[in-house]
Amino acid sequence: MANEFNLNRPRFLDGERLFLTPYLIEDMDKHFQWRNDYELLFYDGGNIRPKTQVAVKERLERVLKDKSQIPLSIILKESGEHIGLIVIYAIDERQRYCSWGIILDSQYHQKGYGKQAARLIIDYVFLDLGFQRLKSDTHEKNIPSQRLQESLGFVKEGVLRNEKYIRGKYVNDIIYGMIREDYDRNYGK
Numbered sequence: 393m394a395n396e397f398n399l400n401r402p403r404f405l406d407g408e409r410l411f412l413t414p415y416l417i418e419d420m421d422k423h424f425q426w427r428n429d430y431e432l433l434f435y436d437g438g439n440i441r442p443k444t445q446v447a448v449k450e451r452l453e454r455v456l457k458d459k460s461q462i463p464l465s466i467i468l469k470e471s472g473e474h475i476g477l478i479v480i481y482a483i484d485e486r487q488r489y490c491s492w493g494i495i496l497d498s499q500y501h502q503k504g505y506g507k508q509a510a511r512l513i514i515d516y517v518f519l520d521l522g523f524q525r526l527k528s529d530t531h532e533k534n535i536p537s538q539r540l541q542e543s544l545g546f547v548k549e550g551v552l553r554n555e556k557y558i559r560g561k562y563v564n565d566i567i568y569g570m571i572r573e574d575y576d577r578n579y580g581k
């Protein structure tokens with residue numbers, strides 16, 4: 393059955409198969425699951441400790457108040473399913489750059505949703521915000537994320553050696569960037 397509540401939410405950035413809508417605290421049930429999904433945490437490369445519901449809620453409430461971040465829920469148009477979170481963060485108005493990150497529920501991987509959601513964010517950052525640079529990073533064991541960045545036209549700009557501790561080993565972190573020239577070359581009309 394379609395999720396009518398989600399389907400009626402504002403379609404801030406509208407794609408073909410999904411739309412991005414401002415994150416609501418009501419979205420946190422899914423988020424609680426994702427923040428405790430061992431595989432997702434491995435890919436994310438972050439804190440591997442289990443998170444209580446209270447801790448997840450507190451973090452989200454901080455994010456929702458933080459003006460340097462824009463968290464958006466990813467909703468499937470067909471079903472209204474809330475399948476992930478995409479966030480623009482570390483917004484620097486003076487330098488005109490920001491970073492972005494994404495997490496998708498495991499059952500929706502490799503269906504093109506990550507790329508479609510990211511494309512909406514990329515256009516928003518370069519066309520609407522008028523920024524000159526978009527950044528991201530991922531650890532070297534996260535092949536899906538590297539493939540996603542590369543297929544979107546991000547350029548590998550550097551490597552932070554032994555930046556992340558993942559399953560008993562220190563691994564490198566890869567820094568990606570897209571500058572306006574890349575954007576115009578890849579997506580310019």
Ligand SMILES: CC(C)(COP(=O)(O)OP(=O)(O)OC[C@H]1O[C@@H](n2cnc3c(N)ncnc32)[C@H](O)[C@@H]1OP(=O)(O)O)[C@@H](O)C(=O)NCCC(=O)NCCS
Nearest residue numbers: 435495496501502503504505506507530536537539540543
């Ligand atoms: C990274 C992530 C968002 C990718 O989203 P996705 O919807 O599965 O990716 P898509 O289906 O849109 O695929 C995008 C591209 O990456 C490639 N790709 C995606 N997953 C892949 C995998 N497991 N192995 C190889 N290539 C993969 C696709 O083939 C596609 O390439 P193409 O456009 O050249 O055909 C998703 O795997 C995820 O949520 N991972 C966990 C959280 C995470 O790692 N976030 C990033 C942290 S930095």
